[in-house]
Amino acid sequence: MSGFPIVDAGGICKEFPNMSAPVLDGVSLTVDSGEIVALRGPSGSGKSTLLNILGCLDGPTYGTYRLGGRDVSTLTPRERAWVRLHYIGFVFQSFHLIPDHTVLENVTLPLYYMGVGRQEREARAIELIDRVGLSHRLKHRPAQLSGGERQRVAIARSIAGEPRLLLADEPTGALDTRTGNEVMSLLKEIHEARSLTLIIVTHDPEVAAFCHRQIFLRDGKIVDGEYRHAANA
Amino acid sequence: MRQTRSEILGRALRTAVRNPGRTLLTMLGLAIGVGAFLAMVSFGTGARASVMEQFELLGTRVVYIWTNMNRRDFGGSARPLTDFDVEALKREAMTVERVVPRITEVQNVRSAQTTFPTKVTGTMPGFVDIREWPLLVGGMFDDTDVQQRAKVAVIGTTVAQALFGRRDPVGETITIGSNLPCRIIGVLTSKGQQTTGEDMDEIVLIPATTYEAFLGMPIGYHELMLQVRNIRLLETGMVEAVPIMRRSHRLSENDPDDFRIASPAQAAQVARFVSTILTGLLMGIAAVSLLVGGIGVMNIQLVSVAERTKEIGIRSAIGASPRQILVQFLAEAVVLSFTGSMVGVALGWVASSLVARAMAWSGNLSVLTIAGAAAFGTSVGVAFGYLPARRAAQLEPIEALRHE
């Protein structure tokens, strides 16, 4: 698998109504399967916007995007949902767990939407929850967990559907340094065990240092690191 | 969509249970709507059945002819109802099986112990047949008693109770008016109260001849009761009786009828018609309340979708398709509407039982009505739940996720 560009975006532009300048202004990047890439840049530079487009949560205004060799820049909402379900996992800064669901229910959710039967999805979810060290918290609600625990639940959920691409938007942004480090090493372990591709938006140089390469955004443009194999050629 | 129906509904039920406040609020309108619907249907049919029952008390195959002698506007010209009319009707009316005259006035009735002013009726033996009124004890006076102007009486249970308490009145003597002593030969079964509050059992029957001889009959009979051969002949019986009466009263072509004629069955038809309209009206109001309940479901669901925008964004980010989100919210509408309707059925049941008890009606909510109301309530809720569900499904994932 390695060496095959899973992400292949060319000339991505994103404009929002009522915004004078485009938020993304011709971003081109490729990411190989198995890479860990840090996406950095000042606040408002368009990192989250780019990540959302890479994650098929949103479509570009212009530009092409091939995910795993398939053109996904012009999909319908329904097709994008399918791609997210089967290819992509998200980890967010503010966890985004469903508050009235238990830990177990949150983690089984992608499998539920994939149509996996109840017994199998629970078995798989329990294994993942165990993997992130929370098997004693199966029946807890998100509100009953600490920030670090919540992020670990979110990570378990993000990989439940066995995605090929994991996108994390400031996953340690809401955590203290120690918990943040634990979360980063968990991501790293998972990356190694599952050979998935990881793109992490971060402000934290320590987090960035842990990645194979870094891409810098400013005013919607890549200013450094747009060339491939900068870190692990 | 590979999720099973029971799984989808199970999740909707879980969501409902975990958010009790929201659930109650959503269900409330529909529960009240369905409850009101059932209560109104029950009230309507109960009232209608009770009206029909009242008419049956008066005899089902009977045409009544009333005298106009006691009406001021006819006082001058009207002729009394007499045995001559009775004979004419018996002789000429093909559809009529039995003709029984009646005069009724309030008289003082005395036993050895007490006095009880009550309605005393002079009539013929056929009275109890035409009114379908069996005797509790003893017997009715017969034609011989009529011929002989016998001083005998048949009384209702209220009179028996008032004059003799718990004692058997048969064989006792009562004095009617100033000096008509009559021996009691029978007691009628109880018919209870009419809608008007009139006590049907406050009655004393004596032969019409006895009445005329001792109490006087200055304006003739008050009423002739004509029993037709079967219920379908009521109209014909009325049409047939009018010319016979006019001839018997020697009215010329231009004279108006000097008697009135009607049938309780005819009145019953009018009453049935009126109560059908009334029931329809009540059901209309109830349907509106159901609709309002449905709009309630829609409002709360719209609020719920707005409140849960973030949740919808999360589900969407995970990969739920718009259709899966639509189905989720529709399933919640199904669960809420169904439970709400069931609560409404319980409410309606209690309300109609209370009303039925208060009005002494029999329970009258059919399983079909209840099932229909529940099904209708659920459909209304689901129909109104569709708009919010579609709104949820059409949310932009990014926008929903950014929502705070």
Ligand SMILES: Nc1ncnc2c1ncn2[C@@H]1O[C@H](COP(=O)(O)OP(=O)(O)OP(=O)(O)O)[C@@H](O)[C@H]1O
């Ligand atoms: N849906 C939207 N409508 C209008 N403007 C938007 C929308 N989404 C993002 N923007 C704008 O696009 C710009 C880039 O936003 P984005 O969230 O991508 O920045 P970021 O690099 O992730 O910043 P931060 O580090 O603060 O998270 C911002 O100016 C933001 O206001």
Ligand SMILES: [Mg+2]
């Ligand atoms: Mg951001």
